[in-house]
Amino acid sequence: MLKIKNLHASVEGEMILKGINLEINPGEVHAIMGPNGSGKSTLASVIAGNEDFEVTDGDILFEKANISELSPEERAHKGIFLSFQYPVEIPGVSVTNFIKTSINQVRKSRGQKDMPANEMLKKIREKSALLEMDRKFLSRSLNEGFSGGEKKRNEIFQMAMLEPKLAILDETDSGLDIDALRIVSDGVNRLRTKENATLVITHYQRLLDYVVPDVVHVLMNGKIVKTGGKELAKELEEKGYDWLKEERAEMSS
Amino acid sequence: MELKDKLMSSYLAFEEQVDLENDIHDVRNKAIKFFEQTGFPTKKLEAWKYTSLNSILKEDYSIFPKKEDAIDYKDIKKYLIHDIDTYTIVFVDGIYSSHLSRTTHDKLDACLMSSALDKEKYKPVIDKYFNKIVPEESMTALNTAFAKEGAYIRIPKNVVAEKPIQVMNFFTSNEAALMVQPRNLIIAEDGAHVQIIERHQSLTEHPILTNSVTEVYVGKNAEVDYYKIQNDKTTSSLIDNTFIKQERDSKCSMHTFSLGGKITRNNLKFFQQGENCNSVLKGVTILEGKQHVDHNTLVHHTQPNCESHQDYKGIFSEKSVGVFNGNVLVDRVAQKTNAFQSNNNILIDDTATCNSKPQLEIFADDVKCSHGCTIGQLDNEALYYLRTRGIPKKEARALMMFAFANNVLSSVKIPEIKKRITKQIALKLGVELGFNL
Numbered sequence: 214m215l216k217i218k219n220l221h222a223s224v225e226g227e228m229i230l231k232g233i234n235l236e237i238n239p240g241e242v243h244a245i246m247g248p249n250g251s252g253k254s255t256l257a258s259v260i261a262g263n264e265d266f267e268v269t270d271g272d273i274l275f276e277k278a279n280i281s282e283l284s285p286e287e288r289a290h291k292g293i294f295l296s297f298q299y300p301v302e303i304p305g306v307s308v309t310n311f312i313k314t315s316i317n318q319v320r321k322s323r324g325q326k327d328m329p330a331n332e333m334l335k336k337i338r339e340k341s342a343l344l345e346m347d348r349k350f351l352s353r354s355l356n357e358g359f360s361g362g363e364k365k366r367n368e369i370f371q372m373a374m375l376e377p378k379l380a381i382l383d384e385t386d387s388g389l390d391i392d393a394l395r396i397v398s399d400g401v402n403r404l405r406t407k408e409n410a411t412l413v414i415t416h417y418q419r420l421l422d423y424v425v426p427d428v429v430h431v432l433m434n435g436k437i438v439k440t441g442g443k444e445l446a447k448e449l450e451e452k453g454y455d456w457l458k459e460e461r462a463e464m465s466s
Numbered sequence: 467m468e469l470k471d472k473l474m475s476s477y478l479a480f481e482e483q484v485d486l487e488n489d490i491h492d493v494r495n496k497a498i499k500f501f502e503q504t505g506f507p508t509k510k511l512e513a514w515k516y517t518s519l520n521s522i523l524k525e526d527y528s529i530f531p532k533k534e535d536a537i538d539y540k541d542i543k544k545y546l547i548h549d550i551d552t553y554t555i556v557f558v559d560g561i562y563s564s565h566l567s568r569t570t571h572d573k574l575d576a577c578l579m580s581s582a583l584d585k586e587k588y589k590p591v592i593d594k595y596f597n598k599i600v601p602e603e604s605m606t607a608l609n610t611a612f613a614k615e616g617a618y619i620r621i622p623k624n625v626v627a628e629k630p631i632q633v634m635n636f637f638t639s640n641e642a643a644l645m646v647q648p649r650n651l652i653i654a655e656d657g658a659h660v661q662i663i664e665r666h667q668s669l670t671e672h673p674i675l676t677n678s679v680t681e682v683y684v685g686k687n688a689e690v691d692y693y694k695i696q697n698d699k700t701t702s703s704l705i706d707n708t709f710i711k712q713e714r715d716s717k718c719s720m721h722t723f724s725l726g727g728k729i730t731r732n733n734l735k736f737f738q739q740g741e742n743c744n745s746v747l748k749g750v751t752i753l754e755g756k757q758h759v760d761h762n763t764l765v766h767h768t769q770p771n772c773e774s775h776q777d778y779k780g781i782f783s784e785k786s787v788g789v790f791n792g793n794v795l796v797d798r799v800a801q802k803t804n805a806f807q808s809n810n811n812i813l814i815d816d817t818a819t820c821n822s823k824p825q826l827e828i829f830a831d832d833v834k835c836s837h838g839c840t841i842g843q844l845d846n847e848a849l850y851y852l853r854t855r856g857i858p859k860k861e862a863r864a865l866m867m868f869a870f871a872n873n874v875l876s877s878v879k880i881p882e883i884k885k886r887i888t889k890q891i892a893l894k895l896g897v898e899l900g901f902n903l
Binding site: 261262263264265284285286288289290294295297300301302303304305306311314315316318319322354371375 | 845847848850851852853854855856857858859861862865866868869870871872873
């Protein structure tokens with residue numbers, strides 16, 4: 214579904230991603246772990262199409278089509294979703310109006326008519342219940358004054374509404390207490406199908422106890438330095454990232 | 467001939483059309499003398515520092531329109547709030563159009579200034595209210611000198627006007643360039659309620675200059691909601707002078723939607739003359755091209771326990787210019803005043819300009835007054851966030867601009883106006899968004 218080849222990306226002239234190779238198939242959950250500053254969030258942003266980053270080399274293929282030149286909205290229309298580490302507050306736009314606009318714009322891009330109001334309402338009710346969201350929450354301004362947990366729940370709610378093919382969860386566990394973590398990861402798990410894929414980006418192994426990955430990659434200094442099964446995450450939790458640094462140093466010497 | 471000289475000589479011709487025995491004429495004479503001495507305002511005056519009238523004063527305006535031009539209801543329908551029942555007072559080139567208007571004398575007066583000034587039975591009202599709260603300034607004096615026609619609205623004690631009243635000024639291609647000076651008087655007596663919609667709309671490409679003066683009297687416990695829709699052509703300019711006097715326990719709100727015009731200047735002054743008054747001044751300004759809008763506001767708190775809320779939002783593209791000069795004056799006796807003011811602006815392009823100047827003068831010591839001005843750009847982070855949800859750039863920008871203006875739109879009490887303004891803004895931004903605000 215997603216195939217990344219030799220991806221190099223920079224921001225303001227500074228090279229952050231230095232040759233990423235990654236392939237994710239339908240039905241799979243991949244995790245990308247790594248220390249702070251290794252380029253994890255940059256990778257998420259580049260896949261989503263953030264124009265602050267410049268792809269200097271390599272390709273991003275989504276369902277066999279090169280999407281490197283597409284705008285963020287075009288990627289969303291194709292079924293890529295990014296759950297933000299820091300969701301942006303937008304005063305004056307209610308959660309409901311926002312999600313309605315979002316869904317109908319995606320439908321429009323696919324040549325479909327607006328979703329009928331009653332169908333929309335039903336879907337909003339169903340998906341907000343999945344995330345245990347209060348109805349009052351839906352009429353509030355998008356992310357404005359939301360707690361950390363509310364923001365993340367709102368992200369997964371949007372994911373549930375949009376039903377993407379590829380969901381990228383950028384540090385979704387940060388700022389979550391244990392109850393919120395359970396609600397959010399239950400939501401993510403229930404949205405999993407054989408056709409869609411999930412890319413979980415995280416610093417800690419904690420989230421991976423709930424959203425169990427098929428493949429774990431370790432990203433360091435802009436490169437994937439190790440790939441393994443879910444047990445790799447456990448190993449990282451115990452040993453930290455330093456042993457990998459040493460391993461790499463040995464390899465390069 | 468300079469416009470000022472033309473106006474001075476026109477005044478002599480004007481005197482032949484009006485009743486010189488009427489007391490009002492003394493007021494006019496005094497006003498024309500004042501204007502003769504002061505002339506048009508220039509940027510040297512602090513209150514006009516950011517707005518120059520030079521570009522519009524050089525036109526050769528016709529001061530007296532010939533006569534009502536033949537326009538049909540279908541020509542103006544789209545500018546009216548026509549989906550609800552209203553009283554409508556229509557002027558074409560400054561002259562009352564009876565066939566386009568729906569006036570009334572039933573329970574309340576929604577009719578003409580000319581008859582109020584001429585007819586004996588209105589004399590006590592005119593003596594009591596006409597030109598009583600208009601500060602002597604050059605533009606207001608000029609209007610007073612030529613005061614003859616406009617809307618006269620009087621809502622008697624405890625009467626609730628069940629329909630909004632629309633005051634519509636249209637301009638046609640009858641004259642090459644035209645200057646008009648409407649003079650409106652609005653009186654809501656004690657306990658009365660009224661909603662008013664005012665619009666100036668050109669139907670021609672000829673230069674139009676409107677210098678209007680409106681006096682609004684809000685009696686004890688009375689409530690006035692006033693909406694000004696300014697979405698005129700780029701050949702039309704408007705100098706709007708509106709003065710509002712509020713008595714105790716009254717409420718008055720003014721919403722100004724400035725979406726188009728060459729130069730628009732809003733002089734809006736509230737004088738609170740009793741306790742527990744509430745004044746609301748809100749505006750949304752969205753401009754592009756070389757359009758220029760200047761909001762000059764004042765709320766004068768002279769009594770204790772009153773409130774005022776000023777909230778103006780501006781979005782400026784291309785070479786447009788926005789000015790906000792918001793004044794709040796709290797007298798020493800006006801303790802427990804709550805006065806809030808906020809002016810937020812977004813500059814879409816580097817070439818757009820915004821001048822924001824809050825001016826608070828507070829002489830009482832037990833008050834809550836706040837002000838905040840911001841001039842910024844659309845938040846790129848937020849724009850990106852919306853785009854990752856599949857909302858295209860143009861729509862995402864529009865959504866953010868609507869959100870920005872929403873605070874002002876949300877307090878509009880006539881749903882048709884809200885719908886209309888929302889649609890006009892969407893049209894301006896070139897989007898069709900399927901959401902309601």
